[in-house]
Amino acid sequence: MYQLFYTPGWFNGFDLVVEGISLIVALLIAAYSWKAYKVTRENKFGYFSFAFILVALGLGFKMFTSGVLYYSSLRNVVADVLAPAVGPQLQFADLFYRGAFFLEMLSFLGAWLLIFFVSQKSRERLHQYYEVSQIGLFAYLILLISFVSNFKYSVFYLTSAVILGMTVLNYYKNYLNTNRNKNARLVMLSFLFILISNLFFIFVFIWQNFYVLGEVFLLIGFLMLLSAYRKVRK
Amino acid sequence: MAVRRSRMELIYDILIAIQNKGGIIKPTHLMYKSNLSHKLLTMYMDELIQKELILISEEFNKKRKTTSKTIALTDKGSMFLAEYRRMREFTEAFGL
Numbered sequence: 001m002y003q004l005f006y007t008p009g010w011f012n013g014f015d016l017v018v019e020g021i022s023l024i025v026a027l028l029i030a031a032y033s034w035k036a037y038k039v040t041r042e043n044k045f046g047y048f049s050f051a052f053i054l055v056a057l058g059l060g061f062k063m064f065t066s067g068v069l070y071y072s073s074l075r076n077v078v079a080d081v082l083a084p085a086v087g088p089q090l091q092f093a094d095l096f097y098r099g100a101f102f103l104e105m106l107s108f109l110g111a112w113l114l115i116f117f118v119s120q121k122s123r124e125r126l127h128q129y130y131e132v133s134q135i136g137l138f139a140y141l142i143l144l145i146s147f148v149s150n151f152k153y154s155v156f157y158l159t160s161a162v163i164l165g166m167t168v169l170n171y172y173k174n175y176l177n178t179n180r181n182k183n184a185r186l187v188m189l190s191f192l193f194i195l196i197s198n199l200f201f202i203f204v205f206i207w208q209n210f211y212v213l214g215e216v217f218l219l220i221g222f223l224m225l226l227s228a229y230r231k232v233r234k
Numbered sequence: 235m236a237v238r239r240s241r242m243e244l245i246y247d248i249l250i251a252i253q254n255k256g257g258i259i260k261p262t263h264l265m266y267k268s269n270l271s272h273k274l275l276t277m278y279m280d281e282l283i284q285k286e287l288i289l290i291s292e293e294f295n296k297k298r299k300t301t302s303k304t305i306a307l308t309d310k311g312s313m314f315l316a317e318y319r320r321m322r323e324f325t326e327a328f329g330l
Contacts, residue, residue, distance in 0.1 A: 045330065
């Protein structure tokens with residue numbers, strides 16, 4: 001059985017709940033942003049919606065890979081589904097785990113990068129055609145990091161932390177520019193908590209319970225995003 | 235230098251100008267309140283009438299024996315304003 005890292009056995013299943021809640025929050029924000037795009041026809045809303053769909057996808061892949069590891073019934077179902085396709089060489093199922101991890105990391109990194117670009121003020125965003133090549137470079141780096149992270153998971157969390165750190169800075173600027181808007185502060189803090197959760201995940205190899213702390217901070221971050229979303233919708 | 239308003243911002247400015255006048259306004263007043271040229275205002279008003287966000291009615295003034303136009307905000311227009319305010323809050327909060 002392939003695993004990225006080892007986590008406390010007693011926490012198995014609880015992380016699925018955390019990720020399930022976070023997935024719902026991500027989908028709510030994606031749906032509202034898409035609605036705003038349909039009304040205003042401004043691309044920034046479309047990109048923001050797509051970013052949170054990627055977050056939801058990443059969480060979905062994480063839930064799937066964790067669920068297959070934790071629950072033998074789900075593992076048996078997956079084996080039954082894969083067996084006709086893979087045959088007696090099911091021992092190579094590690095490839096499918098790696099594939100799922102790869103998709104999880106690709107989704108998350110793509111999402112954080114898109115949110116980073118969208119959270120920048122419009123004059124700082126990439127507009128010129130030649131800058132589209134920079135987007136291509138970022139896309140390549142995300143693919144590379146997602147591939148490498150299968151062998152060294154901390155690379156993914158480190159990269160996520162760096163992108164999230166820059167995003168938090170953008171949201172801090174936004175908080176100041178909006179005359180210290182309370183909702184803007186809530187969004188800034190939520191991304192800060194998600195950043196802290198990624199920092200904990202980097203150091204799981206030192207102490208397994210950092211995974212628990214990481215999941216708790218991730219949950220708090222997404223609950224704060226939900227709170228901001230609800231306040232805006234009132 | 236004044237920032238160019240987007241299409242949605244222009245529509246918002248027109249509708250909020252009507253709402254601030256109690257839901258009914260004269261075209262000239264609307265032009266000044268929304269800070270638009272006559273040509274541009276007419277263009278947007280046609281669109282808003284099509285989308286049933288505003289209504290134009292004519293009143294006959296018996297004393298002056300002339301008809302005067304007024305622009306009224308519909309319920310749909312009020313709902314659009316409320317939804318647009320929510321979207322502005324969303325935009326501000328999420329730094330879009």
